[in-house]
Amino acid sequence: MKNKILILVAILALSSCQNKDNSKNIVKTIVQDTLSKTLGGTADLSEVSEKNNKQVELIKKQLLVLLKKDLPAMTKEDRSFYYEAFDLNNDKKDEYFVGFSNSYFCGSGGCSGYILNNDGSVINRFSVTDFPILVTTDSSEKFYNLLMKSGGAFHLMKMKNGKYPSNPSVQEKWKGEVPKETTSVLDIQGKQLEKYSF
Incomplete structure (x- = not known):
């Protein structure tokens, strides 16, 4: 009888240890999820929106100004864009990469897009590019060099004359x-x- 009681006590002790480990794992998972959402930019931050x-x-x-002549020929689906902000010249003000992924702006060679200043003025219009665009740590004229993929290969894009x-x-x-x-x-x-949509 003593042996059965000792075995039962050992089983209970082991199961309670496992429950503690599970609670630690749950807390660890929640912390990791919160950190990854914060670092990954997917956390709900009302100020950012x-x-x-x-x-x-x-x-x-x-876009309504830049594409004014194109608007009559565009469908509702054509009038959509994606964007991402990035400070290309370390002036503490983001520039905006604007890209498209529909048949009006994309063909067999890639897609078109824009790089805009933080005031909306155009730095560049680009074509035949596959996304994503890579920002390097090297720079030309105080702007980071870019690697843009076209025709299956990356091409080096350096700022020249603005x-x-x-x-x-x-x-x-x-x-x-x-x-x-x-990046x-x-x-x-x-x-x-x-x-x-625009």
């Missing part, structure tokens, strides 16, 4: 591995960026 709304409205207004080249496919091909220090922007499929 107000800033994003101002950025979206600025981009919408600019503009990046508009057609990546005719620029110097990037040789070797993509540097680990690059990916306009990863339309991977980051599941929000789509906006």
